[in-house]
Amino acid sequence: MDKLLLLGDEAIAQAAIDAGLSGVFAYPGTPSTEITEYIQDSKQAKELGIRSNWACNEKTAMEAAIGMSYAGKRAMFCCKHVGMNVAADPFMNSAITGANGGLVYIAADDPSMHSSQDEQDSRQYADFAMIPCLEPSNQQEAYDMTQYAFDLSETYHTPVMIRVTTRLAHSRAGVERKNDVRKQNELTLPSDKRQYILLPVNAKRHYKSLIAKQADLMRESENKGFNRLIEGTDKKLGIVACGLGYNYLMENFKDGKCPYSILKVSQYPMPENLLQKLYDESEELLVVEEGQPIYERLIKGLLKNDKAIHGRLDGTIQRDGELSPNSVAKAVGIEVEGGFEIPSIVAPRPPKLCDGCPHRDSYLALNDAMKEFGDSRVFSDIGCYTLGALPPFNAIYSTVDMGASITMAKGAAEASLKPTVAVIGDSTFTHSGMTGLLDCCVDNIPVTVIILDNDITAMTGSQKSSATGRIESICTGIGVDPAHIRVLSPLAKNHEENVKIMKEEIAYQGVSVIIPRRDCIVWANKKRKMNKK
């Protein structure tokens, strides 16, 4: 079969389709979005009837995936690393229930925080939950491992995590597909009716069987072939190279021959026998991990080892940020001649709100409205509108996690900050803002929530928003007084009127909601083009 030119994300998606997937469940988040989009756009997936609509957040997405697995079919969940936090509750407990149909979780991490608020390492979650984790180092492995992940999940009745990082998720290469497409599973319910009833009496039993599974999972790690010990001639150093770390290491040996022994790791639990062998035959170890020094710490242990173990913890590799061919070269003592120095005149070009973006007009109005209230702070959230924190707007003062604008404003109001204003996008509101608004209504807190409704999940590239057409009815249902739900049109010509409405609602001593509503400019252009066709 011909090679396909695929992003790492797309290789995972194509592999899942070919592996008999019945549904993908996800909320958009860079760098994971393209997995679900690929399935949504795939003719093959459509013909196979694979479900792929966006969920309103990662928790609901993962729970639906668990439900599909319960019914015996193969399900996949995808998120960016911080999405794992939102889905952490079902995630941890699904390790205890185990899987019925193949259940695969894709976590796309973003070391160096190219478009994220932290660089947490999802391998930590897999270890925490005691489920297997696969970490492909190239696009072909991403394809092959996704297929294997579904089989592994069904063989050992466990969810399986695949962890990728930005550089693989968003890098293209030729990928060879398997010729045959596996048929989807039939509807098959779990034979043990108590498998998913996590009452303590059952959970205790299941947890013991999860612990018992670990030996099997270790055997898979040792023998499957995704982890391998490549013997070198120079025993001064042994290198544990995880995921992409292996690529950056090998980049420095032009003939593909590294003098040192290498343990290439792409499957966890960490293969202890292979690791022991490397340790025994080497004078020192270097651990190269893309992400946090999780295994370096574990290998090092708390007590002093007789051999030196190098990595991010002792500064051999920088403590934070992505690896690069150069940082790994330095770690193995290879001198690299760099390029030219970047001229000092090169100015940063930070991202900014597009020309014609409705958020621009909303922020201009909000800034004018807030002038009256002295030194107050506006809480905000995660989306394009986070860029309102930068000049020329300087309009918002927080962006912590999805939905936190409303609840942080509530807490600040309860600490007697006046006035308190939260700015949140439509999609973020239905992701994690609704429950916070309910808290505000229950306690009747004087908070003004501005829900910027641009009809789409814009930041990640125009994905359908669960909020579309529902915001007013959601707010009314939650308990906001309809007289204090104000919809306005963020346009320059309405500026005075919009400032007036904002001032009124900010001054109101109860829960109020303002909905500036105008299509995202990028989305509006896309819609126009689609309509032309």
Added chain:
Amino acid sequence: MKIDIILCGVGGMGALSSAAIISKAALEMGMYMKQAETHGMSQRGGDVQSHLRLSDQPISSDLIPEGQCDLILSVEPMEALRYVNFLNKKDGWIITDSNPFVNIPNYPAMEEVEKEINKIPNHIFHDFTKIAKEIGNPKGVNMVVLGAASKYLKIDIEKLEDAVRANFARKGEDIVDANIKALRAGREVADKQL
């Protein structure tokens, strides 16, 4: 044979489309390739870049090591300078459009930018935008630049044209033709003047 290229510009200028087109053509020719790009926040008027690696041997890293890049292909002059730490000091080339895209208050004086580009031994600093306008495709600067670079790319121009067709096919015949025209115009300039 290997060639490492950084394609860069500002979000929306088509640097990533050029990367996708070269990748397709290279794959058609049976070469090994890897193409890494930045997505997400940087699309909104921020800087964008793609590392594109082609070789007749398997490629390890998705990222180009510093000092090993053969060609920086830019649709904006200051953006070309942002990645010179990756450029091979001896044989590396910069090919860039000469028109600044000013969307920041502290954009340096153009003379300064030109002076810095002139310090790089191998460079082509050319008004490709003018050519794009002349052929009636002002948005096709990226294709003109790509056409000019094709002379140095070791990829058949026919394969590039096929890739352009495939890349823009869903946008309609007119868009495909306009981009092929831009590609050829760029190549013509390179053959005649550069």
